[in-house]
Every structure is written in C-alpha cells, then in structure tokens.
Amino acid sequence: MSAIRKAGVGMAAWLMIASPATAAEPEAHQPSPPQTSRSLMFSDAEVDAVAKALAALEKVRETGIAAEADQAPAEQPQKSRVPNIYVSAILDLGDGNWTVWANGYRINARQQAPEFKVVAVKDNLAEIVVDGDQPARFRLHADQTWRSAHHDIVEGIFP
Numbered sequence: 001m002s003a004i005r006k007a008g009v010g011m012a013a014w015l016m017i018a019s020p021a022t023a024a025e026p027e028a029h030q031p032s033p034p035q036t037s038r039s040l041m042f043s044d045a046e047v048d049a050v051a052k053a054l055a056a057l058e059k060v061r062e063t064g065i066a067a068e069a070d071q072a073p074a075e076q077p078q079k080s081r082v083p084n085i086y087v088s089a090i091l092d093l094g095d096g097n098w099t100v101w102a103n104g105y106r107i108n109a110r111q112q113a114p115e116f117k118v119v120a121v122k123d124n125l126a127e128i129v130v131d132g133d134q135p136a137r138f139r140l141h142a143d144q145t146w147r148s149a150h151h152d153i154v155e156g157i158f159p
Contacts, residue, residue, distance in 0.1 A: 081132055081133060082115055082116070082130050082132055082134070082148045083103065083115060083148060084145050084146065084147050084148055084149075084158050084159065085102055085103055085115075085116055085128060085130070085140070085145065085146045085148070086102060086103055086144070086145040086146075086157045086158070087100060087101070087102045087126055087128075087140040087141070087142055087143070087144055087145075088101045088102065088142060088143065088157075089101040089142050090121060090124050090125070090126050090141070090142050092121050092122065092123055092124070096109060097109075098121035100118050100121060100126045102116075102118070102126070102128075102140075103115075115130070116128050116129065116130045116131075117129045117130075117131075124141055124142060125139050125140070125141055126139065126140050126141075127139050128140060128146070130148070134148075134151070136148075136151060138153060140153065143155065143156060143157075144156075145157055145158040
C-alpha cells in the first residue's frame, strides 16, 4: 500500500483500475450519425434552386428557347432602355479641351457615347443629356452614378 502512495496513485484510483467491475460497464451511448447534406456550402433549398437554374440553362442550349418566367409579364419590372451612367473620371484642361470617362467610354467634344451625350464640362462636373423614352439632363461628379430607373444620383458605381 505504501508503494501505491509513493507512486502518487490514490486508493480510489487504484480500486477503479484493479476492480473487475469496471470491465463490465455497459457500453457508452453511441451518437447517431449526423444528417447528411447534399452540399457543404449551400442549404438544400439553395441546391434545388441551382439545379433548377442549370436545367433551364441546358434546355436553352438544346432548344434555343428560354423557359417561361415564373412571374406574369405585368408583374415583371420594366427595364429602362438607357443604362445607368457612371462617371469614373473628369479631366478639364480648359478652352473646351476636356475628357470624361463614363461607362467605359472615353468621351470628348468630338467623340460621344452611344446612349448619352456629355454636353458640357466645368472643373470636376460633367453635364449629361439622355434622349429616348424618358429624356433627362443632369450633372455628375467623378465616382457618381445616375440611376436611369429612379432618375437619381448616387455616390459610387451601380451597374
């Protein structure tokens, strides 16, 4: 007994180790396997939506005809023919010598974009005219977007 105490093992621990009753303990409860998901990143509803979209894409590739939209035509939002206009930079050198970069176009007095027209530039402000179904005239600074659906101006780029 003194050898057990010298080894640092207490009497209760020694009894548990040496006791034959510990070998007859009932089996521990095994956890049930976790529910498997079809994807590690997406929920089952998202996986179903992706599968539906891929099936519609395959149908378009095979037949050349798009699947009918889930919404009725009256419920679908009307898209404007004029895109949003984003001015990324304005360079005014004076005496009518200016360049505006908008929607990926380099625009100057001799070369305009197809959907809109820059009619004047002063310092860091470009005056733009949009013709068509809903004509508009507005002024934009660099890093501003005119949203055609709302006819408003917001900071930053909005595709």
